[in-house]
Amino acid sequence: MFRLRFGRLIVYFGEGSTEALAEHIYGVRRVLVVTGRSSARRSGALADVIKILNDAGIEHEVFDHVFPNPTDSVVDSIVEKASESGVEALIAIGGGSVIDSTKFASVLLCSGGKARDYLLGDLSPRCSKPVYAVNLTHGTGSEVDRYSVANIEGEKLKIGIDTTYPEVSVDNPRYALTLPLDQTRYTSIDAFYHSLESSTSTLSNPLTETLASESVSLIAGRLPRVLKSPGDIEAREDLLYAASIAGVGIDNSLTHVVHSLEHTLSGENPMLPHGAGLAILGPRSIRYMYKARPQTLARILRPLDPDLRPLAVDAERAEAAVRRFQEGVGLVENLADYGFSTSDADRVASKTLEVFGKLTGVAPFSVSEEILVEIYKDGF
Ligand SMILES: [Fe+2]
Known part of the structure; x- marks a missing residue:
């Protein structure tokens, strides 16, 4: 202890x-x-x-x-x-x-x-x-x-x-040993995006970047292990630690685009688990985040793809690495599974900017309605 x-x-x-x-x-x-x-x-x-x-x-x-x-x-x-x-x-x-x-x-x-x-x-x-x-x-x-x-x-x-x-x-x-497997996935991916968003927000600092790097490395290593052996108590403890330091990250530096859009969706449909929504909206968001903060994210995402270069041109590669990781741990749902439709895209995007403007305002890029529509549509 x-x-x-x-x-x-x-x-x-x-x-x-x-x-x-x-x-x-x-x-x-x-x-x-x-x-x-x-x-x-x-x-x-x-x-x-x-x-x-x-x-x-x-x-x-x-x-x-x-x-x-x-x-x-x-x-x-x-x-x-x-x-x-x-x-x-x-x-x-x-x-x-x-x-x-x-x-x-x-x-x-x-x-x-x-x-x-x-x-x-x-x-x-x-x-x-x-x-x-x-x-x-x-x-x-x-x-x-x-x-x-x-x-x-x-x-x-x-x-x-x-x-x-x-x-x-x-x-x-x-x-945590009795946490069902779907909750194991959803909660871990929540911590994963807390790390990626807090370390790239305009309020990020050297501490949140370091915490995010450690947290993502632990989640990338231990989540697959826990899904194979849910009773692996050491891996569960590491995931708890990863989630708590990611919590310190958001306490310092907030979240931005992925959480804003997800909160709009689970506000409309409370049956959408927070982690499921983040996993659906995350990969395309990473492309934009990486373009804006390639050095930070190349370091943090290294456990998912060691060959990522700290260059904006690797943004699509970073998106692919996150998508592959999520699919590997069984995060494969889409927004249609939760009753959403592509025809809601414009409305969802403008509601997100209206309700969560403070959060989208700390993203490392200018979050437009157009970008939110693209991220939302990628969730189908
Ligand atoms: Fe969250």
């Missing part, structure tokens, strides 16, 4: 890391444990946390109604439950949807208002209740960053905002 510090946040990695929570929540009297429908139980994480709470004499209740692509009303329901119970802190056990929703709820519990008000920009976080996160997937980086993403019910909009950091996070690879 080892631990990392990012400012005030402490992240524990490795088997046995869950027990480290005990010393941090000592003295808390009452908590709400927030989970999804099944993974907290299936992984064994919920039982481990309940044992820690019982041993420490901490009163607790469980809210287990968070679902993928969560909505504002899920966040409001967590707040309602936590308020009724009079809790002092929240413990999130899950992947990005659970940790995002819990961080968001912790802000509402202290700052007031409804989730929708924050997503629409009418309210800003002022303060938050303490959050402890037990992360179950190697993807979002939510256990190390300050973001929360939620869909606004009835609006077909998915919005990401700054909420808060957890106090302490746990990345225990034992819990």
Whole structure:
């Protein structure tokens, strides 16, 4: 086991890391444990946390109604439950949807208002209740960053905002052993694009480039290994580490074109898994990113193609390398599989620029409607 510090946040990695929570929540009297429908139980994480709470004499209740692509009303329901119970802190056990929703709820519990008000920009976080996160997937980086993403019910909009950091996070690879194979693919590719986008944004810095290089190298090596042997705990731990440092990358330097377009699509169809959408839209986006930042991406993508040259003319080669990697790990879906049609291209492109202009604005190239239409159409 080892631990990392990012400012005030402490992240524990490795088997046995869950027990480290005990010393941090000592003295808390009452908590709400927030989970999804099944993974907290299936992984064994919920039982481990309940044992820690019982041993420490901490009163607790469980809210287990968070679902993928969560909505504002899920966040409001967590707040309602936590308020009724009079809790002092929240413990999130899950992947990005659970940790995002819990961080968001912790802000509402202290700052007031409804989730929708924050997503629409009418309210800003002022303060938050303490959050402890037990992360179950190697993807979002939510256990190390300050973001929360939620869909606004009835609006077909998915919005990401700054909420808060957890106090302490746990990345225990034992819990990732039961992650289904499709989630293994989707979450890993999420971290992959966090790395590629954060390292090429106009806010990138030497640290995010170094983190991206390490993260992509680990994902390229360990994801195929885990798909062959899902119980490979060392490879799972490396993927957790890769996802968390990619999370530090986006906390510093944001994402841009791939995430913006994907958020538009999964805002319209919440059945589209985030990672599936990124994998569909990513390869053609890489062509544009590579043209703009060939030196950075030649270095980072070296594990996928060692012969990539740091020249814009190798952009198509970089696109092909990413496509080959994705196909090799079974990421082969397209947008038609999720009910989208090529005739939506113009509308999707203009909505992306309108809703996510701030994010597309940090891409390393000028993101036009025309380019977004091309990337979208390549997803069929
Ligand atoms: Fe993401």
